[in-house]
Amino acid sequence: STLSCGVDVATSNNTSQHRTTMASSSDDVAHQLLGWSSDGEHAASLQSRATHDTNDNLDSFRRAVDILSSKRGQLSFGCAEGDAENGMINPLLVVKGYCRLIKCSLAAAAAVDLSKDAGDLLKHLGTKLNKALQEQKIELNKQNAKSTKQNDVPSKKKKSLRNKVVLFYFKFIEDVVHAQIQKHIRLLGPTYRSVCDVAASFIALLQAEKKQMDEFVTTFLPSIGWEGLSAVHNDATKLMKVWKDANEFFGRAMLHLLSLLDTHLQKMHQALVSKQSQTSDASIETTSRVATFLLARITSLLFVMKELDQATKSNKFVASADEYSDNNDIRAIMKTILPRFVKMSCLSLVAKENLEQSVDKQRALFEAIVGLGSKAGNSLGKMFSRDVELSNESAINVVLDCLIEVTPKDESDYAAVMDIENETTVSLRDLFPLGRLSFANMVLGKLFTSSQTFQIKVGSMSSFCEAMLFEDVPKCYHLVASATPCSQATEVLRNFIDILESAGHFIAAKRDDQTIQSSVSTEMMHQHHVLVRWMHLSQSNPLSNELLLRAVQSRILSSCSADDQNWYHDASNLIALMSQLVFHQETDSSHRRNISIMLMRLLTPATHSRASELAKSLTIEVLWREFAGSNLLSHSVLLSSNESRRKRKRKRSQNKPDESFSSSDIQIMCCVLESLASAACTSQLEIDAVAREKIKSLWEGILSRQAKSSDMKSDENDCRKLLLISISIGLLKGTSNVVNFLRMIDVSECSATIFMEKALSHSEAQVGDVTGDEIYNSLAFNLCSSLVGAALKCIDGELSESFVSRIGKLAKCICNFAVSKSTIEAISLQRSVVQFVCNVGIQIQSGCSTQAVESLAGSISCILEKSSWYHISPNLSCLECFIKQHPSHLTLLLPASTPTSVKSLLASRVQGKIFSLVDNKVIDEPQNVPYSTFQESCFLQEHCSNKRRSMLTNSCFGSESCPRCNFCLARKMAKD
Numbered sequence: 019s020t021l022s023c024g025v026d027v028a029t030s031n032n033t034s035q036h037r038t039t040m041a042s043s044s045d046d047v048a049h050q051l052l053g054w055s056s057d058g059e060h061a062a063s064l065q066s067r068a069t070h071d072t073n074d075n076l077d078s079f080r081r082a083v084d085i086l087s088s089k090r091g092q093l094s095f096g097c098a099e100g101d102a103e104n105g106m107i108n109p110l111l112v113v114k115g116y117c118r119l120i121k122c123s124l125a126a127a128a129a130v131d132l133s134k135d136a137g138d139l140l141k142h143l144g145t146k147l148n149k150a151l152q153e154q155k156i157e158l159n160k161q162n163a164k165s166t167k168q169n170d171v172p173s174k175k176k177k178s179l180r181n182k183v184v185l186f187y188f189k190f191i192e193d194v195v196h197a198q199i200q201k202h203i204r205l206l207g208p209t210y211r212s213v214c215d216v217a218a219s220f221i222a223l224l225q226a227e228k229k230q231m232d233e234f235v236t237t238f239l240p241s242i243g244w245e246g247l248s249a250v251h252n253d254a255t256k257l258m259k260v261w262k263d264a265n266e267f268f269g270r271a272m273l274h275l276l277s278l279l280d281t282h283l284q285k286m287h288q289a290l291v292s293k294q295s296q297t298s299d300a301s302i303e304t305t306s307r308v309a310t311f312l313l314a315r316i317t318s319l320l321f322v323m324k325e326l327d328q329a330t331k332s333n334k335f336v337a338s339a340d341e342y343s344d345n346n347d348i349r350a351i352m353k354t355i356l357p358r359f360v361k362m363s364c365l366s367l368v369a370k371e372n373l374e375q376s377v378d379k380q381r382a383l384f385e386a387i388v389g390l391g392s393k394a395g396n397s398l399g400k401m402f403s404r405d406v407e408l409s410n411e412s413a414i415n416v417v418l419d420c421l422i423e424v425t426p427k428d429e430s431d432y433a434a435v436m437d438i439e440n441e442t443t444v445s446l447r448d449l450f451p452l453g454r455l456s457f458a459n460m461v462l463g464k465l466f467t468s469s470q471t472f473q474i475k476v477g478s479m480s481s482f483c484e485a486m487l488f489e490d491v492p493k494c495y496h497l498v499a500s501a502t503p504c505s506q507a508t509e510v511l512r513n514f515i516d517i518l519e520s521a522g523h524f525i526a527a528k529r530d531d532q533t534i535q536s537s538v539s540t541e542m543m544h545q546h547h548v549l550v551r552w553m554h555l556s557q558s559n560p561l562s563n564e565l566l567l568r569a570v571q572s573r574i575l576s577s578c579s580a581d582d583q584n585w586y587h588d589a590s591n592l593i594a595l596m597s598q599l600v601f602h603q604e605t606d607s608s609h610r611r612n613i614s615i616m617l618m619r620l621l622t623p624a625t626h627s628r629a630s631e632l633a634k635s636l637t638i639e640v641l642w643r644e645f646a647g648s649n650l651l652s653h654s655v656l657l658s659s660n661e662s663r664r665k666r667k668r669k670r671s672q673n674k675p676d677e678s679f680s681s682s683d684i685q686i687m688c689c690v691l692e693s694l695a696s697a698a699c700t701s702q703l704e705i706d707a708v709a710r711e712k713i714k715s716l717w718e719g720i721l722s723r724q725a726k727s728s729d730m731k732s733d734e735n736d737c738r739k740l741l742l743i744s745i746s747i748g749l750l751k752g753t754s755n756v757v758n759f760l761r762m763i764d765v766s767e768c769s770a771t772i773f774m775e776k777a778l779s780h781s782e783a784q785v786g787d788v789t790g791d792e793i794y795n796s797l798a799f800n801l802c803s804s805l806v807g808a809a810l811k812c813i814d815g816e817l818s819e820s821f822v823s824r825i826g827k828l829a830k831c832i833c834n835f836a837v838s839k840s841t842i843e844a845i846s847l848q849r850s851v852v853q854f855v856c857n858v859g860i861q862i863q864s865g866c867s868t869q870a871v872e873s874l875a876g877s878i879s880c881i882l883e884k885s886s887w888y889h890i891s892p893n894l895s896c897l898e899c900f901i902k903q904h905p906s907h908l909t910l911l912l913p914a915s916t917p918t919s920v921k922s923l924l925a926s927r928v929q930g931k932i933f934s935l936v937d938n939k940v941i942d943e944p945q946n947v948p949y950s951t952f953q954e955s956c957f958l959q960e961h962c963s964n965k966r967r968s969m970l971t972n973s974c975f976g977s978e979s980c981p982r983c984n985f986c987l988a989r990k991m992a993k994d
Contacts, residue, residue, distance in 0.1 A: 048082040051122075052115035054107065079132075082119055083139070086112070093146040095154050095180040109150065110183050116143040117190045124198050137208040140195070144212020147187060151219035154180065158226055174253070177227070181260045184220050188213075188267040196274055207311060210275070214318040217268065221326050224264075228257060261326060268323050272351065275316050279358055282309040283365065286387050287446065290368050293380055303386040310393055313362070316355060317397040324348050352420040359394040360424055363460075364446050364453035366391030367506045391453070395460020414465070415478035421458060422485040426450045444497070444504075451490035452497065452507055458486060459513045466520040480548060483521050486514070487552065487566060492559040499561075511565060518569035519576070522549055542584075546592045549573070550599065553616070554609040567616055574620065578636065579629035593620070593637050597644035600690055607682045614690045617641065621697040635701060641694050642706040650687075651712050655737040657681060657794055681793045681843050684737050688744035688801065695745045699752025705762070709745055714763045716742050720780045721768065737794070743801045750808040759812070770813045777809040778824055785831050796843035799832045803854040810858065817858070819866045826873035829855045837880050848881045879917060 049055050085091055093112045107115075120139045123132035191213055199205050231250055282305045289302050369387040376384055398417070426447050491514070497507035522545050549570055556563040570592075577589035596613045599605045605613075620637040623630035658678040679687075698705050716739070746759075753759045756770045768776075781802035788795055806825065810817070817825075829851055836847040855878050926933035926940055933940050 045081070045085070047078045048085050051078055051082045051118065052085065052111075053118050054111055054115065079119065079122060082115070083135070086115060086119070086139075087142070091115070093150045095150050095176055095183070108179075110179065110186065113143065113147070113183050113187055117187075117194070120190075121194060124194070124202070133202040133204055136198075136202070137205055140205065140212055141208040143187070144208070144216055147184065148212070148215045148219050151180075151184075151216065151223055155219065155223045155226060158223070158230070178256075184216065185260070185263055185267075187216065188264065192267060192270060199278070203308065206278070206308065210271075210315040210319075213271065214315055214322065217264070217319065217322045220264065221322055224257065224261060225325070228254075231257075265323070265326055268319060268326070272316065272319055272323070272354075275312055275319065276354065276358060279309060279312045279316065282306075282312070283358065283361055286365055286390075287361075289383055290365065290372075290387070293372075293383075302383055306386040306390065309362070309390060313359075313390075313394055313397055317401050320351060320355065321401050323351055349416050349420060352417055353423065356417075356420055356424045357426065359398065360450065360453045360457050361426070361446070362394045363391035363457040364449045367449060367453060367456060367510070368446070371504060371506045391456055392460060395457050396464060399461040399464025415475045417461070418478045418482040421454065422482060424454060451493040452510055455486060455490050455494070455514055456506075456510045458482070459510065459517050462517050462521070463513070466517075479521055483518060484552070484555070487518070487562050488555060488558070491562045491565060495559065495561045511561070515565055515568045515572060518566065519572040522569070522573055542588050542591060546595050549592070550595055550613070553612045554606065557608045557612060563612065567612070567619070570616055571619055574633050575627075575629040578632040589633065590636055590640060593617070593640045594644060597641050598648075600687065601645055601648035601650060603679060605683075607680055607686070610683060610686050614686045617690055618693045621693045634697060635703065638694060638698050638701060638703050641690070642698075642709070645691070645694075646706045646708050650741065651708055651738055655679060655684075655741070657684065657737060657791060679737065681797060684740060684797055685843075685846075688740055688797075691741055692744045692748035692751075695748025696752035697748075699749055699762070705745075705749070709742075710763055712738075713742050713746055713749075714765055717746070717760075717763060717765050721765065721773075721776050723776070723779065737797075740797055740801055743805055747801070747804050747808045750805075750812060754812060756809075756812045774806075774809050774813055774821070778806055778821070778828070781806050782824070782828055785828060785835075788835075792839055793841060793843050795835065796839065796841065796847045799835060800843075800847050800850045803829070803832060803851050807854045807857055817866075819870050822858070822866055822870040822874055825855075825858055826870065826877050829874070829877035833877055833880050852878050852881055 046055070090107055091112055093109050095109055116139055120136050120143075123136040123139065191209060195205060195209050199209065231254055235250060285305050286302065286309070365387055366389065369384040369390075373381065373384040373388060491511065494507055494511065497504040498511065549566075552566055553570070556566045574589045574592060577585040577592075580586070596617060600610055600613050600617065617637060620633050621641075623634055656678040658680045695705065749759050749762060750756075753762065756773045757767055760767050760773075784798055784802050806828070832847065832851045836844050836851060838844075855874060858874060922938075923933045
């Protein structure tokens with residue numbers, strides 16, 4: 019009989035038919051309503067009147083529901099032709115009976131709302147179908163345990179009936195229920211919970227039958243050949259046809275769910291844009307709950323479709339599904355689903371950011387949306403954790419590949435949803451990279467914390483991490499670099515550091531997608547090369563670079579803290595690889611600089627935990643070993659005469675002992691060696707024996723007034739001297755004592771004053787002996803000032819006037835050289851000499867003559883007189899220290915030697931204001947000034963606005979006159 023039903027709200031005039039219906043017994047009427055009667059015309063008439071608001075009609079409907087709940091309404095696929103003894107009905111009739119009642123309840127008159135009854139019927143029908151499928155799966159497993167004979171499996175008629183019943187159920191959901199869900203949202207839960215459960219059980223049963231066919235073919239194919247297995251081939255063809263029909267339904271059901279999800283996400287997006295719900299907060303809360311339910315159902319259906327996709331692509335004998343396959347493969351599904359999931363993550367981030375600043379009226383709105391992102395990530399992560407348990411890792415790699423390609427599709431995403439700074443607004447499309455990062459953090463975090471062990475293709479994980487690190491992270495820079503950074507962006511980026519660190523551990527050592535398992539050492543080595551390669555690629559963006567450095571440092575610290583020898587070797591090998599690259603001649607300068615930053619962070623940890631101390635000791639040991647192995651002290655180390663030579667590729671077989679380095683390479687190695695020597699002293703560890711002998715020879719020559727060591731006469735610009743001086747500076751800073759320094763390098767002891775005089779004489783000789791190479795001179799003069807500064811800190815007491823005068827003359831010579839050059843090395847030298855001169859102020863004696871102090875202060879005036887804030891601003895901290903540490907009676911001499919612009923900059927600095935050297939005035943609103951001034955203010959805010967609580971704030975610059983401060987008096991006199 020037909021399943022169409024309409025509700026006739028008018029009273030029937032067919033009195034004879036009505037009298038016939040009333041005369042029937044209640045069970046007969048219910049059977050006719052269920053379609054179990056042979057009188058089809060009568061059954062259709064009953065169906066059209068079953069839900070009229072009359073007691074008789076409703077009683078008939080209720081009686082039909084009771085029959086379905088009784089023993090006669092049980093659903094079993096073992097009853098193909100009906101079972102007269104126990105009264106069971108054909109399962110197809112049972113399902114059709116449920117469908118007829120559901121249609122009746124959905125088509126009920128307005129006065130009788132039976133949508134709840136329809137939901138209950140959908141729930142009961144799904145439960146019975148799922149139970150029947152599971153029972154047949156159990157029966158199939160029992161039979162498989164007994165025998166693999168083809169005639170022991172369930173009959174073809176029973177399987178055909180089962181497939182027909184399930185496909186009829188799916189078609190009814192699509193044709194009837196889908197159209198009613200928008201009108202009756204309460205149907206969504208019972209419908210799709212049941213659909214997902216039935217789909218999972220149905221696909222599992224089909225997979226079991228396919229596996230049974232494969233085993234049967236494997237057993238009998240050698241003896242009877244393919245001709246004898248024609249019946250099995252026919253069964254496989256029918257099975258694939260059923261899979262195709264089911265897959266088509268799953269695809270349409272997925273699109274229906276996504277359409278519903280889009281509608282609810284759009285409502286929440288509009289609420290965030292307007293900062294208020296258009297209806298009520300309760301409706302947005304309901305919308306959020308519905309979106310959460312849709313998310314769970316989409317994930318469940320996705321798992322079923324993924325299993326179906328993998329089964330149809332099996333390499334077993336029964337695998338002729340290609341001709342039945344459609345576009346519902348896992349990759350296409352992921353590309354459709356992931357944009358919605360990422361959008362949920364974006365909405366969640368906006369709600370979190372606005373939640374703290376929201377008023378009570380808006381708070382309910384944000385609280386309703388704030389958890390969507392985590393639910394989306396956890397749902398997908400949970401699904402793939404289950405996927406790992408089933409040993410199907412391919413889908414994880416597909417997700418990583420598709421997540422890279424996800425882009426926002428909705429044009430409404432351009433609407434602003436968040437403010438980050440004054441009038442700067444951010445749209446949902448602008449937040450998409452951050453939302454993708456947040457979503458990826460949750461999915462991968464779920465996998466990495468899983469107790470299951472799994473492998474991810476190195477290509478998929480590497481491509482994903484590189485896309486996130488070098489494409490999405492730079493797009494998030496404006497969210498964290500503003501004056502009021504986005505707190506959610508900071509949290510997401512911090513979590514991404516942990517993901518990067520974990521990803522390095524979980525990358526499988528497979529090259530070119532080979533499946534051969536590598537050894538542990540080879541796997542670690544490959545991971546190290548991946549991390550080090552990323553350190554070279556991350557130079558284009560400071561945020562990406564910082565995240566990667568922290569991830570590498572986190573990996574090393576976690577490896578050092580693990581009580582496992584393999585992890586200790588992991589940290590040791592990674593540090594060794596970075597150390598080799600620092601001292602290798604073919605390493606690119608930017609790559610060398612990034613690695614040196616990482617090594618110096620390990621040498622000077624911010625916290626003194628057990629892991630950081632172990633990492634520090636290990637770094638010291640490995641660096642000394644690799645420095646000795648580089649043989650840099652065994653042959654001449656020359657500066658490159660042509661910067662284009664730095665663009666060559668590494669060819670280790672062609673390395674020559676006398677190949678040159680660029681000036682930046684030498685500077686980087688000098689910094690690393692200085693930090694290494696200082697850390698070795700503070701940790702009371704030995705220095706390299708070869709380096710000790712070279713330093714001993716160098717200092718024996720310096721202390722005996724032989725400026726050049728006898729073993730370094732190959733070239734006057736040999737940079738080995740610079741490397742040795744850098745190590746000496748580090749040893750002096752680490753020991754802070756001349757005697758200990760001389761003992762460490764095994765040189766005869768002398769007093770600190772004599773040592774200072776010798777070091778100063780050596781520096782004066784170096785400055786006076788200018789070579790023809792400007793870059794080498796800049797590097798040498800820089801180290802000379804650093805050497806004298808380090809030696810000064812080893813002197814107990816104050817400096818004599820003669821030392822101050824000599825230091826002033828030395829600084830003056832260096833300044834004159836620096837300001838006359840325009841190279842990068844000369845600019846670096848300018849900053850170094852200002853810092854050097856300012857640090858001398860703390861050790862000037864009270865009785866030092868005014869001429870000596872004026873000479874010292876005036877030695878750097880040529881640098882400070884420059885109108886470029888780029889030169890002056892970084893030196894303000896040193897200048898402030900210079901002023902504060904002088905004796906009070908000498909402070910009067912400083913304004914005469916300090917340029918006016920610098921005094922104004924200092925005064926503004928300690929008051930917490932910004933003084934523009936470009937406009938020569940205090941900046942009140944940096945956003946309303948020209949571009950160059952704005953850039954200057956941003957630079958000053960970062961480098962020079964952190965001294966609000968300076969001891970000078972309330973004295974030196976707090977008022978026009980201060981009786982306690984001579985500098986204020988001098989400033990007033992200079993103004994007059």
